[in-house]
Amino acid sequence: MEVHLLQDIVLILGLSAAVIFLFQRLNLPTIPGYLLAGIIAGPSGMKLVAVSHEVEQLSEIGVILLLFIIGMEFSLKTLKEFRKIVLIGGALQTGGTILAAYGSAFLLGFPWREAVFLGFLVALSSTAIVLKSLQERHELHTPHGKVALSILIFQDIMVAPMILVLPALAGTEAGSGGEDLLLTFLKAVALIGGVFAAARFVIPSLLFQISKTKSRELFILTIVVLCFTIAWASHAVGLSLALGAFAAGLAISESDYSHQATGVVIPFQEVFASFFFVSIGLLADVSFIGQHLGTIIGLTLAVIMVKMILSGASVKALGFPWRTALLSGFLLFQIGEFSFVLSGSGLQLGLISGETYQYFLSVSILTMTLTPFGIQLSHVLAGKFKHSSASGTFAGAAVSVKDLHDHLVIIGMGVGGKNVAKAARLANIPYLVLEADPGIVRLETSNGEPIHFGDGTLPSMLKLVGVPTARVVVITISDPKGVQSMVSSIRSISSSVHIITRVKYVQEGNETLRRGANEAIPEEFESSIAIFSRVLHRYLVPENQIQTYADEVRANNYEMLGSRKHQVLSPLPYMDIPQLNISCVKAGPRKNEIIGKTLREADIRNKYGVNLLAVERDGQYLGDIHPEVCLLPNDLLFLAGTIADINRFQQKIEL
Template sequence: MAGEVVAHAAEAAHHGVDLVPIVALLAAGTIAVPLFKRLGLGAVLGYLAAGLLLGPSGIGLISDPASILAAAELGVVLFLFIIGLEMEPSRLWALRKQIFGLGVVQVVVCGALLTGVGILLGFAPAVAFVFGMGFVLTSTAIVMQILGERGELATEGGQKMVSILLLEDLAIVPLLAVVALLAPSHDETDLITRVVALGIAVGAIVLLIFLGRKIMNPFFGLLAQARVREVMTAGALLVVLGAALLFQVSGLSMAMGAFLAGVLLSTSAFKHQLEADVEPFRGLLLGLFFLAVGMSLDLEVVWDNWQIIAMSVVAYMLVKALAIYIIARLLKSDHGEALERAVLMGQGGEFAFVLYTTAASTGLIDAPTNAIFTATVIVSMVLTPFAIIGMRYLMPGPVQSMDGVETANGLSSRVLIIGFGRFGQIVSQPLLALRHSVSIIDNDTDMIRAAAQIGFKVYYGDGTRLDILHAAGASTADLILVCTDKKEQTTRIVELLRDEFPLAKVMARAFDRQHGIELVRAGAEYQLRETFESALAFGSAAVTLLGATAEEAEEVMEGVRGRDRQRFERQLAGEDWRDLSQLLISNAQEQAREGGVSISEENAERAVTQTQAS
């Protein structure tokens, strides 16, 4: 039977679209990525592993990864377009020193060092230059993906890496020209051709800027008038891929063309619409890119040349990472930021494939050398997620600056507030308005400095430490308010206060109903779920907008409070949950009858079930 199914599938594929590779790629991505993320290895490594499994070096389901890689590079193109949408011209201008300063320094220094490493490994100087400069071009896709997953694209360190990546993408253009100059034979005709090619490249940039400033906005305005969503999506893809094609035929980077198109549209009224239209394609194609990179790793080439590839990967990654770290430190980055940049940018990237292929086509390197260089870059890309995992053990722990912060010591007030986030700030206001003496402690120095700017005196202190509680005046306080936002931390503080300061009344902020029960059992005099009263106020406003009078709304809210209080007390007493659920079902039916509505026990049970965790 199984043989017949396979035969039918093969026959169907012969007469139509072969869905087997497509289904296999989708299945590999949807299975491997969640699994690897759950294991803490990251999405990129999941894609790479799945690609290796499906490719010629694995089960061989996909025999031509190069064709998939060529199509999947559109994922990098779309990714750069979205990054460009976030880079308004003014913001890009503000990064000019990092792009053309830090970026140039890193590319030049790393290029020189890696060329030297190539010569030491036995390659001719011209070949070593190509090998080293290709490895200098970091994988934009990997670094951007990791920064995006961690939410660090907009941080200062993230912006520096983005700036360097942009410069490296620009560097592919002069590098291709240098490769042509280093080719074994060139004459005056070649020189004229290169000058013409340079003029075409400059013309393409000028043309795209003109179209972006004069044509694109009116174009999307016309599409928007049609009020057809798929037309806007088609227009967005047309702009991105059109810009990429323009740069490609001009001898420039497709990704750079898409990035420049994004920058030109970053101030457009259609910016967010374009981002929403392109994002689904970007995610799928970028995942496909990583799958294709994994498929492209030829284990046979690695096995036949394992010594030179192993030495090259280790030497190039270590030298490049060390150079990046030293440059970062010399330019005033701290140890953590420099280490993170060195590890994230220590691998080669997708533009190396372009450089090596061009060098092979001009006769500068032969096919076996191209295979070795390509395998070296791919192995470095595969190793990067593992290097990031190892980096976690080398990263310094976060150190809070104590500038302008005073520690809790010898405080004595009637009220002690522990935790001064959004909840604690609101709680403190009625106390201060009635002129009660209040001491406040928190362990976030940035928040303490921010509070000082608006007139609040907050002391530094960790409420889970008994010595800090004594220094903060817990032994003399009549009332202690625990307003911290972590469940375990809040419970621990309440337990300490119960055991060490039994005379003080304790009020605590609860996360949910179960946490509230836990706090009462730990010794809190009063607890309140952090969203309970605000949700009631929200609900009251909702029924008022729907026509209820203020008295009706208040009556309904009191009913909700009463039923909630009854339920809380029964749970606190440890009543059997099934008996309690039946009580709540009966209450729900009774409340409906009071409102002139009849509901079945089944619907009442469903309503109760939906609110049991609230």
């Protein structure tokens, strides 16, 4: 390694750490901090770091790893559900932006070739910045997060044909014709087909064999090789490295090892991603920005407004509510990193002048810098749509809201919402569902669900599903800001309905309760209860005591969320007998060769090697164990023996 590269790495990481520390203390987004670090260290600042090829390569690795992790957080099944958004939404947004930018540039006097090229540059948004912002805000799996990701995937796919047509657009003899575009398309289809096949037939078994070696080093090497191999293959067929990395993540997401792989990659991704954002800042020409500040600000605002309006309109055209359209528009208003690649090629081909190139760089960096702040503003503005009239039609079962009283309203029809709806059906509780995803509405309508399409933050939609006359409202969506907005809207039209919400983290519960929710169920807290319940079970604590303790923990925790005084938990006894395994197992609901017989008849000690210590039946303990004790269905049996013998016996009695 050359010394100057090591010096650049130290300076970039050190300055980034200092600036990000300051931004964290000021409660500001981190991405503008990285960009500022690049501006300070770059040629226009303190001239500590030059824009070098090596730094650009490190930044590309950061983007690859970021997209790889995003791919692992999704799945091929999820992506299949997004195909309509990818194809139609992406085409509307990208095509509309190209036309708008072309028309504007042409009216300003640019030649038509340059105007088309500027349309290409403006149409692309920043995959790295949008996904990084969504990750930091825990909004990747929200409706607007999924929509934005889908449109970004389409844009990344379009980079390849854009690059291919540049020579033809520039009027050179080396222009790529339709055959080249068709060949690239066929290569892309082959790559995607290969990734799908690998995800189903190759990667799961490969990672299983690797994990059997119990070698952490081998697992890390395998994951890195898979990521960069598929990314390289993507680049080889004319697609972007980032798109290939995303495909690699999708392939691994189908295996049981995606979470372990994510944990392996994240530390590398965080470091290398910083190089990407800093490298963008290095490109800024502060003197040029200062000399043309008014023009640059005007162009920046124009780009933001055009992209925001067209992106939002594209999302709305797909049937999503205004709130999702607004949030998606703010997510996609910046110019993306692949536009820098296109601009460099266009500059070499003479499609844009050096001055136009500097304007492009300045506007791009400003739009990127403003993105995190725009996302924060979008959630504030989204609340202003509460007064909008409800849109959406009733679907599903023939249930009239006028006839419903004391019913249940479920907002969100994901896994949690489906489980609540199933429980309501089994208990004969009348319910209605409100869902903002038109695809889910169509699917659940065909399944006979009483489902309504609309935005749960709008009081008009909440009235449409009868919230004022409902007994309970359950909010199961994964968007924390959306949950809080919904709670406020519900409370604005009903002070008596009982609101139960899902929150991802315990700290989110306080704000949700402050807004008016009666109960906030944290995912991480319930997961911890499930974990310690299994731990206590392994220490032979009786099931009823485990349940009692879990109830106490829940009560105390939810009291703490509500800022009420909480009590000290009572200690639990546990049994620790060296060299002896004691377990509590439950008999099955039906009679078999063991259940329904006496101990003498079943002869479990000789046949299975286990000893019966006690029986719990209908809440009563039977401690006097003798040969004539009869084992009945649903008995709770306390057994002593080896783990293998107890497991073998348990399989018999649970049949």
